[in-house]
Amino acid sequence: MFKFSFALPASALLLAMLGTAYAELPQVTDGRIIQPPPGAKVAAAYFTLTNTHNQPLIIRGVSSEDVPHTSLHLSSVVDDVARMEEQKSITIDAGESLAFTHGSYHVMLMGLTEPLTAGSNLALVLDTSEGSLSINLPIITPDEADTMDAQSADSMTHHNMKQEGMSHDGMDHDDEDARKKMDHQ
Numbered sequence: 001m002f003k004f005s006f007a008l009p010a011s012a013l014l015l016a017m018l019g020t021a022y023a024e025l026p027q028v029t030d031g032r033i034i035q036p037p038p039g040a041k042v043a044a045a046y047f048t049l050t051n052t053h054n055q056p057l058i059i060r061g062v063s064s065e066d067v068p069h070t071s072l073h074l075s076s077v078v079d080d081v082a083r084m085e086e087q088k089s090i091t092i093d094a095g096e097s098l099a100f101t102h103g104s105y106h107v108m109l110m111g112l113t114e115p116l117t118a119g120s121n122l123a124l125v126l127d128t129s130e131g132s133l134s135i136n137l138p139i140i141t142p143d144e145a146d147t148m149d150a151q152s153a154d155s156m157t158h159h160n161m162k163q164e165g166m167s168h169d170g171m172d173h174d175d176e177d178a179r180k181k182m183d184h185q
């Protein structure tokens with residue numbers, strides 16, 4: 001009687017600890033920021049986020065100590081015009097992965113005061129339904145990014161997007177008119 005009543009809560013506690021502290025952390029892979037041209041005030045951060053939890057993962061915001069303005073963006077093409085819209089939140093279903101990449105979801109880095117230099121890293125914090133998620137993204141050269149594209153499984157998609165003029169890097173982020181259209185503040 002004593003033995004039974006003791007053993008049950010102990011195993012339940014162990015499961016709870018595994019569940020909250022270990023098993024459900026979202027996984028970040030393929031993190032990269034392509035070094036922008038000298039003097040650029042804007043860049044984009046890319047990574048793949050996998051929701052290993054059995055509940056939807058909701059990303060509600062993003063911040064960085066080193067970048068004045070950061071936001072969640074989604075690129076799209078409407079009537080052959082590339083545009084970006086700020087996202088209030090992004091939901092990743094249980095067990096699913098979402099690629100933040102060229103022509104799709106990305107973290108917009110705006111008002112850069114220091115150059116983003118290849119070889120260094122930038123830390124971001126994602127505000128999610130699972131709590132704050134710190135991620136550290138390497139800054140790479142455009143050549144290194146092309147090599148990653150060629151090696152990645154979705155390289156076809158990237159190259160098709162570039163041909164259609166949808167590539168993020170092809171857009172002039174410094175253009176004042178474009179910034180107004182995108183509602184950047």
Ligand SMILES: [Cu+2]
Nearest residue numbers: 073084106108
């Ligand atoms: Cu953007």
